[in-house]
Amino acid sequence: MTSTSSVSHRKVPTAAPVGGADGNERLTAITGALLLVLFAAEGVTILSVRGLLYWHYFIGLLLVGPVCLKIGSTGYRFASYYAGRRDYVRKGPPTPLLRLLGPFVVLTTVGVLGTGIALGVAKSSTYHGIPLLFLHKASFVLWGGVMTIHVLAYILRLPGLVHADLRSTRAYGAARAVGGRNLRWSIAAVALGGGVAAAMLGAHLASAWQR
Template sequence: MTVIDGRTPAHDTTEPDGRAAGGPEGNERLTAATGAVLLLLFAAEGVTILFLGRLLTLHFFIGLLLTGPVVLKIGSTGYRFLRYYTGAPAYRRKGPPAPLLRLLGPLVVATSVAVLGTGVALALLGPDSGPVPVLLLHKASFVCWVAVMSVHVLAYLWRLPRLIGADLRRRPARHGTPAPLRAGRWSLLVLALGAGLAVALAGVHLVSAWTAR
């Protein structure tokens, strides 16, 4: 709070705990919205696995599209981790996730990167990828990812409606000010989807080597 000429205090937009930038609440809402998008995209990707012979092109396309939102979610969770462990007051007050979820966090990141990384490698290398068993690594990392993500989704799914709904509502927050940087959070999500779409459009033609085989 800042006093101007002895009159009514006004809100200081440079609060040291980061609330002016959205703070932990804004970070949580961004992570939730990104997680909801990823949940839908991964569900669609799962459907293509059931009919891979007919939906291989769509499988490739969605897999490449996922790269943008996955990078954004890793960034948002990594930012919270960094702010908490560097002692930012608002993030310290918010506290860390539950111990089990803290242990699963690195595994979620590692398996997600492994699934997408091996998928992109398969697209680039084609069916004749040489001695490296990339397809086997892709399948193994997918199995590990499903196991880890099942716990992760069950832990966080119930929070998504509240967090996303809070950001979509136009009702002003306390003191008559809107939630900080709401437009910025949704812009980041749209940008991540756009980046993923650009990657998918640029790389989906690589599936032709697999369909020819």
């Protein structure tokens, strides 16, 4: 009787309110999945960039929000690990190759988006002697190389992390749940909404190149 009562009153493990390192990993995965779709759509516009220039700019500007979120979530993990936060230290860092590659992924992504926006603002392939169009193309080539390695390293884990977060806590089991699910999806939605706002405000920059 006593043993039955103790089992029935045993506390079920609950998830941390904001998810900790596991929550950060899932937020990064959600953002990564979103970026895969958007970058694929941007790649389609490159196949006929003259005819799809407006959409090339629109999607490029839309990417800004999710890209900032991805940089923020990975940067937070980096800072938390080296600050000695217990759950991040326990989870461990990425492999040495991916840690080495990380800054190049960030720099080339910012380079591609930044030079693309600069081309629209300047309405010229050069600005005060700076070869913007060349830099845009060069950063895209470099980005393609480092991003290929980055995607291949994480692509197999991505569906499982996103799918796990889509399932309800009750269906998934409290012992395996990760807190902060609603917060994660809200943050991702806000980042996407910010990108949509930037795209709607700035996609007209393509008109100078269409002429």
